[in-house]
Amino acid sequence: MSEEPISPIPHKRRVRYGGKNPRRFEEKYKEQRGDAATIAKVIASGKTPIGTHRPIMVAEILEVLAPKAGDIAVDCTLGYGGHAQELLARIAPGGKLLGLDADPLQLPKTEVRLRALGFDETVFTAHRSNFAGLPQVLAAQNISGADLILADLGVSSMQIDDPARGFSVKHDGPLDMRMNPQRSQPAAALLQKIKPPALAEMLADFSDEPQAATLAPALAGKSFATTRELGDAIRAALPRLGKDESDLTVRRVFQALRIAVNDEFSALETLLRNLPACLKPGGRVAVLTFHSGEDRRVKKAFEAGLRDGLYADIAREVMRPTAEERNSNSRSAPAKLRWARRAD
Numbered sequence: 001m002s003e004e005p006i007s008p009i010p011h012k013r014r015v016r017y018g019g020k021n022p023r024r025f026e027e028k029y030k031e032q033r034g035d036a037a038t039i040a041k042v043i044a045s046g047k048t049p050i051g052t053h054r055p056i057m058v059a060e061i062l063e064v065l066a067p068k069a070g071d072i073a074v075d076c077t078l079g080y081g082g083h084a085q086e087l088l089a090r091i092a093p094g095g096k097l098l099g100l101d102a103d104p105l106q107l108p109k110t111e112v113r114l115r116a117l118g119f120d121e122t123v124f125t126a127h128r129s130n131f132a133g134l135p136q137v138l139a140a141q142n143i144s145g146a147d148l149i150l151a152d153l154g155v156s157s158m159q160i161d162d163p164a165r166g167f168s169v170k171h172d173g174p175l176d177m178r179m180n181p182q183r184s185q186p187a188a189a190l191l192q193k194i195k196p197p198a199l200a201e202m203l204a205d206f207s208d209e210p211q212a213a214t215l216a217p218a219l220a221g222k223s224f225a226t227t228r229e230l231g232d233a234i235r236a237a238l239p240r241l242g243k244d245e246s247d248l249t250v251r252r253v254f255q256a257l258r259i260a261v262n263d264e265f266s267a268l269e270t271l272l273r274n275l276p277a278c279l280k281p282g283g284r285v286a287v288l289t290f291h292s293g294e295d296r297r298v299k300k301a302f303e304a305g306l307r308d309g310l311y312a313d314i315a316r317e318v319m320r321p322t323a324e325e326r327n328s329n330s331r332s333a334p335a336k337l338r339w340a341r342r343a344d
């Protein structure tokens with residue numbers, strides 16, 4: 001039998017970068033292929049290596065969730081599995097962790113990663129689900145309640161750093177921003193369809209944008225193919241702002257759009273409503289938030305649950321990352337942690 005001729009593997013040129021350090025995603029090939037020395041250097045500089053995520057406030061979360069052998073745990077936002085990995089190590093033997101994530105691209109990678117660390121189907125299952133559907137995920141697994149539940153809101157570093165996902169103005173890419181690219185509409189389509197008054201309301205409600213009234217007519221109904229085009233249009237609409245202020249404005253507009261595209265507040269409100277019924281009596285929940293719109297909702301829901309007797313105790317003060325963590329991981333800076341314990 002004759003064999004197919006083997007075609008030579010085409011030589012792929014490495015992307016060259018100017019300066020000492022790579023800046024663009026495609027230049028960071030050493031990080032992407034897991035070069036240990038490069039990864040250590042990136043972490044030492046307070047940054048996150050491409051394709052990974054550094055879990056935030058791990059010690060504080062472990063303290064408030066107090067995982068122990070045999071516990072049923074839920075990680076509503078599995079991401080890279082950094083928190084999940086720590087919880088899994090503490091609920092053995094006999095415990096089980098359900099990891100949920102809306103992202104169909106990252107979830108299988110994290111499942112492979114956690115399996116390679118030795119967590120098989122008996123201790124860890126991965127579920128491609130919005131956390132708004134947590135009661136259904138638990139019911140399908142015949143679980144009546146969890147001992148501990150964690151939600152670490154927002155997007156992962158893998159999502160922010162990948163230009164193809166379109167989350168960040170720092171990396172030019174299609175203006176998408178969907179955590180689940182198989183659902184709903186990309187940010188570009190949303191902007192093209194929305195009317196100025198609705199956009200002004202969205203910018204004010206979702207990111208407290210002070211320039212919402214000026215920005216809305218400049219952006220609504222327009223067609224922006226890429227993150228960079230949108231960033232440029234935001235800056236052009238506010239020519240008198242200084243660099244720092246306009247960078248902040250761009251970040252707030254991107255945040256508001258991301259919240260809208262992924263319907264983040266209604267998913268969070270549904271989760272907060274369902275939480276007491278998803279916990280066993282005495283079960284604990286911890287929620288890590290990254291902006292005031294999220295923290296406000298968590299605080300209000302926990303206070304209402306305490307008043308109504310659903311929770312026996314809640315965090316009286318918000319917990320923040322230590323100065324040391326903020327210095328060693330700049331992405332931890334805005335984090336706020338709250339917890340609640342279900343009544344017996």
Ligand SMILES: C[S@@+](CC[C@H](N)C(=O)[O-])C[C@H]1O[C@@H](n2cnc3c(N)ncnc32)[C@H](O)[C@@H]1O
Pocket residue numbers: 053054055056076077078079080081082083084100101102103106129130131132152153154155156157179267268
């Ligand atoms: C900040 S990351 C979590 C990182 C994770 N704790 C770790 O240690 O790697 C947030 C993750 O939650 C997911 N996510 C955000 N909103 C979600 C929702 N409503 N339902 C399910 N997953 C969601 C995102 O896709 C992302 O992977």
